[in-house]
Amino acid sequence: MRLLPRRDLVCQQAVELVTDYLEGALSRRDRRRFEAHLAGCPHCTEYLAQMRETIRLTGRLEPEDLTAQQREEFVALYRRWRDERSEE
């Protein structure tokens, strides 16, 4: 939680609060001030939408598939473990 001065937020402060806002980490008072700022500021509203979109797009990155060779190596690794374990 960070304490902000009592006067209204300006845009440059609002953009620094976006993550705390999305994470639900703002105090109730700061959340109200942040939302009051958004209500009157289309630019910061757009900025918040862009941050949400950034998170969404990052989440769509797919892990690259294993190559056939990597797959074989991992099968070998697992078999070794399995064999060692059954010998114990």
Add this chain to the structure above:
Amino acid sequence: MMEADGELLTRLRSGDERAFVSLVQCYQEQMLRLAAGFVPSRAVAEEVVQDTWLAALRGLDAFEGRSSLKTWLFRILVNQARTTGTREQRSVPVPDPEPAVDPARFDASGAWADPPEHWIEAAEERLAAGKLADRLRALIDELPARQREVVLLRDVEELTSDEVCSVLAISDGNQRVLLHRGRSRLRQLFDDEIGGAR
């Protein structure tokens, strides 16, 4: 522990190699990127990940399922990487003064002078068309290590904040600062690539 984890664990413990391959398939790439945040080269990162799989297999029978399989694996990875890493960073990072947005885009009162353009649908299309994924990956790779770890775990791997704090052994507040810096930079990438080129 998740339902799906329980089934996978049973198969792993019963010697089903396909279960192991699918586990590796699931996490290998993320583990490599994460390991790369701790060690100086891709080759060392690969060793760390290899060691992690070995350690995971050895620990499999003792794993009690208090956390998800994924959190458990990532915690092993981070411990392996931190004992190997020459880029080791055990200390808490100093607060990063780097602003989320270039100060030149605000006027003296702190209001937008050069406000954000609308590019959300365009970014969506470019990523779907495969034109942005490589740039996004490259930028994630270029993030400072701590920011990269948090962004990878939270936004690529989609772990919860509690899981991330547990995997990386950092405080909740610390996690949020790193996440904020990392996400802000990624947003800037979309802004640069799609909004008016700055």
